[in-house]
Amino acid sequence: MKLGLPRECQAGEQRVALIPANVARLRKKQLEVQVETGAGLAAGFTDEDYLKAGASIAASREQLLRDADIITVVNCKGTQFDELSAALKPGQLLIGMMDPLMQPQNARRLADTGATGIALELMPRITRAQSMDVLSSMATISGYKAVVLAAYRAPRLFPMMMTAAGTLKPSRAFIMGVGVAGLQACATAKRLGAVVEAYDIRPAAREQILSVGAKPVELDIEAENTETKGGYAAEQSDDFLKRQQQAMTKVLAQQDIVITTAAIPGRKAPILITQAMVEGMKTGSIIIDLAAETGGNCELTRLDEEVVHKGVTILGPANLPASAANHASQMYGTNVENLLNLLLDQQGQLTLDFEDEIVRDTVVAHDHQLVNARLRELLHLTESNPNLSQEAH
Structure with a gap:
């Protein structure tokens, strides 16, 4: 069985799907690994590193895609998806x-290609699948990097400082949505010395917020349905969102840093911060919108752009995990390795058991x-x- 590791060609993508340590362990499964030259370079892994791990370097990208039984990538969207789907053949x-x-x-x-596709975002949120959960891995990095970005751009220091020139008050940071990214943002802002508050509609989030040293913000409004089966915050009605926005205006007015993380799988991100709410914030405050790729939690967010409105800076970064490509690749690669360990037998042969919830939920196309x-x-x-060939497109 041959595994191909191509270089990511999507703009701005610096991660790699497997690092040399993953390759070395997968080689024990009798898996032959071919790597496109330069595949790991942006993440800090050279071709020589992969060779030492037991991989070979493909003669060309075309040859790698043609000969591989398994192709693993990070960003299978946009131009990279177009290229890969054009090259795939049945059985891959x-x-x-x-x-x-x-x-x-x-x-x-x-x-339509006849290939099998596994979409890692569909990994079920069950205990057995935690080691394969790329969304949680990448969200951890996004939460950390959001705070670092805010600290870099903010006109205020995060910690309180007692200096000969007087006492500097700590910054106030507010995290909206405390899933994996939000909790990591809380913990990182706390480590940097900020006074950290956080809000989430899920009742279970209160203890999680306290566990990372932040203070829960509780609004005097009740959500209709707080949590989905997968553990995500549930989508709320327009009426609830309006009442939430009204109650949140006073909270935002006190903050120096606001980080929003609210996302609903497969849906546009909910608007948590309106233009009017931004106008009530302090001059010099920063909003980092981690939901920018699905429309943004702030009404003024523009993907991968900086917007300054009434003295408030709103940033909507795309693909933050790629900005920490080395560790992001390490985490992603381990998730993929664990999945491959499930799919491959001891002889390195691929088996897809559709009775297994992990396989059933993540395989999008087959045969x-x-x-x-x-x-x-x-x-x-x-x-x-x-059969798609018989469906109306």
Whole structure:
């Protein structure tokens, strides 16, 4: 069984799907690993590192994609998805982040090739799958980097300082949404010395906020439904969001740093901060919007742009994990390695057990069929006719 590790070609992507340490361990599974030259260079891993780990360097990208039984990438979207889907053939397995709930049509294109596609964002949130959960891994890095970015851009220092020139008060940081990214942001801001507060609609979040040294902000409004089956914050009604915005205005007016992390899988991000709320904030305050790629939690957010409104700076960075490519690749690679350990037997042969919840939930296309139930529902496909070649496009 041959595994191909191509270089990421999506703009701004510096991560690599497997690092040399992953390759060395996978080689014990009798897996032959071919690496495109320069695949890990942006993340700090040279071709020589991969050779020492037991991989070979492919003669060309075309040869790697043609000969591999398994192809694993990080960013399987945009131009990279277009290239890979054009090169795939029946029987090959493609593993990567595909944004399937926002771009389900790509799963149809994968099915047309006859290849099998695994979208890592669909990993079920069960205990057995935690070691394969790329979303949690990347969210950890996003939460950390958001605080570092805020500290770099803010006109105030984070910690309180007693100096000969007087006492400097600590910055106040507010985290909206305390999933994995939000909790890491709380912990990082606390370590840097800020006074940290956080808010989440889920009742269970209160203890989590306290556990990282932050103070929970409690609003006198009640959410209709707080949490989804997968552990994400549930989507709220427009009425609830309006009441939340009104109650949050006074909280935001006190902050120096605001980091928003609220996202709903497969949906546009909810607006938590309106233009009017921004106008009530202090001059010099910073908003880091981690939901920018799905529309943003702030009404004024522009993806990968800096917006300054009434003295408040709003940043909507794209792909923050790529800015910490070395550690992001280490975490991502370990997630992929653990998945491959599930899919490969001791002789390195691929087995897909669709009775296994992990396989059933993450495989989007297989043997010319779109097999994922969530994506079929999004695309309004009927169970009685799963063959895409017979479906109306």
